[in-house]
Amino acid sequence: MFNMKSNKILSIFIAAIAIIGGILFIRIFMEDAEVIETNVDVANSVVSPLIYYSTWLFLAGVIITVVLSLVSLVRNPENLKKTLGGLAVLAVLLVIAYFLSDSNAVYDANGIGVLPGGEEGSSTNHWVGTGIWYSVILGVIAGGFFIWDLLKGLVKS
Structure with a gap:
């Protein structure tokens, strides 16, 4: 009711x-x-x-x-443990992405001048590179799981 x-x-x-x-x-x-x-x-x-x-x-x-x-x-404490474990894995992947990225200068489309805020050593450049690497790492992992699931489905058929 x-x-x-x-x-x-x-x-x-x-x-x-x-x-x-x-x-x-x-x-x-x-x-x-x-x-x-x-x-x-x-x-x-x-x-x-x-x-x-x-x-x-x-x-x-x-x-x-x-x-x-x-x-x-x-x-539900069991879900909390799983969530914290997942967040820990994501944090480790973020640290890996941070160390893979660089903070090189960002040039304009003509390759002549450095864009404002894109100077070498800029923390913004480093974090943008980190975001790109993070996306690549997560994309590779997702692609791997996709292929694994596809192969598993083919084997069951």
Whole structure:
């Protein structure tokens, strides 16, 4: 009974969010596109509420997701151990990526001048290189698991 009641409340809540978003969206189409592009006051009164509404919905979704995930981890210590183990592996891979990256100068498209903030030894360059190497390492691992799963499926067939 409680589950049915909470589902009904959740459905009403979702419908209200959708109706509010729909009304804000329809308000944009009620104005002429040229007027929205040329008149800042009209654009602020019509488009800005939809942007703010979307931003707040996004932030609420992120916060709710993070809080519920943390509550779930605290309630189930075995999942907490698995999660911490996974985070430790990701941290080790990040350290490996950090040591693989360099902080060489970043040149413009013509190769003539160094881009602003792209000087040699810059920590930004080092972290960008780390992000690239991290993505490559994770991509190779994911590709390996994909091939492994594919081969395992072929053997079972």
